[in-house]
Amino acid sequence: MEEIDERSAGSGAAVLEAPTPIQAPPAEAPIRYPDRAARHWLLASVVWLTVVDLFGLVLATQFVTPEAFGNMSWLAFSRVRPSHVSGVILAWLTMMYFGALFYMLPRLCGTRGMWSERLGVWCAWGWSLMYLCGVVGLLTGHSQGREYAEFIWPVDIALLIIWSANRPTTRSETWSGSQGTSGVRPRAP
Numbered sequence: 001m002e003e004i005d006e007r008s009a010g011s012g013a014a015v016l017e018a019p020t021p022i023q024a025p026p027a028e029a030p031i032r033y034p035d036r037a038a039r040h041w042l043l044a045s046v047v048w049l050t051v052v053d054l055f056g057l058v059l060a061t062q063f064v065t066p067e068a069f070g071n072m073s074w075l076a077f078s079r080v081r082p083s084h085v086s087g088v089i090l091a092w093l094t095m096m097y098f099g100a101l102f103y104m105l106p107r108l109c110g111t112r113g114m115w116s117e118r119l120g121v122w123c124a125w126g127w128s129l130m131y132l133c134g135v136v137g138l139l140t141g142h143s144q145g146r147e148y149a150e151f152i153w154p155v156d157i158a159l160l161i162i163w164s165a166n167r168p169t170t171r172s173e174t175w176s177g178s179q180g181t182s183g184v185r186p187r188a189p
Contacts, residue, residue: 037120041099044128045092052087055080074139082150083138089148090159091131095124098166123166130158 058080061068069075102120105111114120134151137143143150151159 034114034117035103036117037114037124038099038103040121040124041095041102041127044124045095045099048087048091048095048128048131052084052092055084055087059084073141079139079141082143083135085148086134086138086150087131090134091128095127098124098127119165123162126158126162126165130155130162133158 058069058075059077062077062080073079102114106114134155137152137155138150142152144152149156
């Protein structure tokens with residue numbers, strides 16, 4: 001409530017004093033997250049989205065003008081389509097999901113970072129290299145001939161190894177022993 005000061009202000013009017021403002025508690029310094037792995041995965045997903053969209057453009061061009069690319073065997077519909085479909089699934093969506101996961105997990109778990117940013121960055125580069133080898137194999141005619149699983153077996157093995165290497169990367173610091181920023185330790189997995 002405001003208090004009225006009984007002192008007169010020159011012409012006999014009462015002066016109102018403003019209440020003292022309530023002091024806000026001091027703000028904590030914002031947490032700085034490393035996010036290196038998340039940036040690598042998300043940036044690579046954008047680059048691969050551009051590449052697989054170009055594959056889609058080649059496919060659309062072949063629908064409109066079947067003889068547009070002549071007799072280039074590596075641009076045949078049967079080779080570009082698996083590259084496009086695998087690229088959307090493995091190169092764009094999977095990399096985007098891993099990038100979003102690496103960005104959100106430390107924030108949701110209340111930790112300062114992931115278990116290993118370096119491992120996440122290495123896995124992003126390995127995943128991109130794995131997809132590049134798979135696309136080169138598909139465009140040169142090397143395929144297993146199975147829908148959504150066209151990559152040759154060495155590329156499939158690389159996919160499994162890199163996917164498995166990402167598992168420990170998603171472990172947060174609180175699970176490995178140190179306390180996170182929230183002060184609450186989640187249950188051990």
